[in-house]
Amino acid sequence: MDTATLPQVTIERTLAQLRWRPTDFEEETLLRRIAEHRDFWLLLHEDAPLCAPDDRNRVLAAVFTSEAARDAYLAEPGLAPHGTRPQHCDGRQLAARLSQRRYDGVVFNCLGPDRPLAFVPELLERLQPFVDAPRDRQPVSAAERIDFDCLAADAYPRQQPGERAVVDALWRATFALNEWFMIASASAGGMPVTQRDNDRYLALFLFTDARRANRFVRINAVRDTQRELAVVRSIAPATVIAWSRGNRFPGRVGRLHFNFGNPGWYSPADNLARLADHLAANAA
Secondary structure, eight states: OOGGGSOBOOHHHHHHHHHHOGGGSOHHHHHHHHHHOOOEEEEEETTEEOBOOOTTOOOEEEEBSSHHHHHHHHHSTTTSOTTOEEEEEOHHHHHHHHTTSOOSEEEESTTOSSOOEEEOTHHHHHHHHHHHSOOOOSOOOHHHHBOHHHHHHHHSGGGSOOOHHHHHHHHHHHHHSSOEEEEEOSSSTTOBOEEEOTTSOEEEEEESSHHHHHHHHHHHTOBOTTSOBOEEEEEOHHHHHHHHHHTOOSSOOOEEEESTTSSOEEEEGGGHHHHHHHHHHTOO
C-alpha cells in the first residue's frame, strides 16, 4: 500500500478538525500540532498584524498557512496599505504576537485558497499551555505524517463501525506500517504490559508511532508488574498477527487497542489475524 495516498497531517486539516469536528478528535493533539507548526504567515503594517475584512467591523486577526493564502490577501485591492510586509512565524511566535492586542477572533486564510476558518479569541488561551511547553525537537516519522486520527474518526463515528470500505481503509493503513509500538515491561524481558480497558477487557495497547506511545505512558504513569515505569518497544505487525492467529498472546489478552484515546480503534485479540486475511484476500 502506498502510504502517500493516505490522508496526511497538514495544518489546514488540523484547523478544520478543530473548527468543524472538535468532538471527533482529541483537542490536546490538535492544539499541540498548531503550537508546533513552523509555517504561519502574518502581514504587518507599522509592526501591527493586519486584520481580516469583516462586514461587522470586528477586529479579526488575519493568519495565513501558506504563501498562496498570504498572497491572495495582498492581491485584494484596498486591503494591504503601502509598506505592508510579510512575517513568517511558527506557532509559538504567532501566539506571542497575537497576545499583544485584543482581538474579537482569529481567521485563518480569510481570502482562500483554502476554506477560511474562524475561531473565537479563546483559541489563543487554549493554545498557551502548548506554547509554554518545551519544544518537541524529535523528527517527525513517516507514520506520524499519516492522519490516523482522521481515518479512525471516519471509520468509527461515535465509536461505532462506519461503512465497510472506510473501516477497511483504516485497517489497511494500520497493517501497511513497518512497525507498531507497544507498551512493554522495563524489567520482564520486554514483555507486553496489559491493562483492563474501560469495558474491563484485558488489553494490549499498540500505537502507530513512538511519540504517541510515550505520551500514553507518561500521561497514565503506566507501570509493569514490578511497579517500574513501562517503556515503549517496537514490534513487527507480523508478530502480533501471529499471536492472534495462534491465540498465543502473553497473558489472556482480549482486545488490541490502537492509538487509545486519540481517537483510537480496536480489534478483539483473536480477530486481528482474520482481519488481516480479509484485507489480503480483498486487496484494493
